[in-house]
Amino acid sequence: MRETRAKQSIEEIAASSLNEDKLKTFLDFYSFLHSNKLGKAKTGRKVNGSWAIKYKNRKIGHFHIGKDLWSIDCFDLFSRNKWFEKCEKYLTTELNDFILTNINTTSVCCVKGICHSVENRIIYGKMFNGRMCACKPINLENPDGKTLEYAKELVLIGKNIISDMMESNRN
Numbered sequence: 001m002r003e004t005r006a007k008q009s010i011e012e013i014a015a016s017s018l019n020e021d022k023l024k025t026f027l028d029f030y031s032f033l034h035s036n037k038l039g040k041a042k043t044g045r046k047v048n049g050s051w052a053i054k055y056k057n058r059k060i061g062h063f064h065i066g067k068d069l070w071s072i073d074c075f076d077l078f079s080r081n082k083w084f085e086k087c088e089k090y091l092t093t094e095l096n097d098f099i100l101t102n103i104n105t106t107s108v109c110c111v112k113g114i115c116h117s118v119e120n121r122i123i124y125g126k127m128f129n130g131r132m133c134a135c136k137p138i139n140l141e142n143p144d145g146k147t148l149e150y151a152k153e154l155v156l157i158g159k160n161i162i163s164d165m166m167e168s169n170r171n
Contacts, residue, residue: 010030010040010051010065011027011030013049013065014026014027014030014065014070017049017065017066017067017068017069017070018065018068018069018070019068022068022069022070022142025070025142025143025144025145025148026065026070028148029063029072029143029148029151029152032152032155033053033155036155036156036159037055038053038054038055038060038155038159039052039053039054039055039057040052040053040054040063041054049064049065049066050062050063050064050065050073051063051064053155053158055158055159055162055163056162056163056166058162060155060158060159060162061073061154061155061158062136069141069142070141070142071139071140071141071142071143072138072139072140072143072151073136073139073140083137083158084099084123084124084137086161087154087157087158087161088124090157090160090161091124091157095150095153095154096124098147098150099123099124099138099154100123100124100126102138102139102140103123103128103132103137103138104132104133104136104137104138104139105128105130105131105132105133106133106139107133107135107136107139109133109135109136115133115134115135115136117131117132117133117134118131118132118134119131119132138154
């Protein structure tokens with residue numbers, strides 16, 4: 001009898017859900033999270049296969065594993081997209097361009113306006129007309145090698161922001 005997804009490890013879920021190439025990139029990302037001491041916590045959702053990426057018990061984003069799909073769904077460290085302002089000082093020009101080309105304006109939640117999406121927002125000098133998703137401002141599905149490297153950089157930026165916030169709270 002097959003083990004239920006709720007009792008499987010993340011690696012087992014990935015191995016049973018993803019093809020060989022997607023599994024390889026996912027395991028690379030998962031290993032990165034582990035080596036950088038980033039927590040992986042089940043989200044409160046009823047959906048199996050969604051985990052929050054946490055550092056010092058603060059959320060940086062999520063990753064999701066579905067049928068032949070995995071995604072790094074969001075970088076929602078701060079509510080209402082304040083994440084962009086917080087991370088700006090850490091960005092290279094190349095990473096800034098990557099963010100601007102991957103702003104999520106197509107999720108069902110933002111199109112319907114149920115995620116407190118932001119309308120007509122300027123991010124890093126570029127105007128985004130219409131709604132921008134608040135719960136998944138950057139949505140990376142089945143990231144390839146270069147996209148995965150950018151995603152890792154963004155996660156590390158989230159970790160740095162949390163460290164900076166905690167340090168300023170101590171002072």
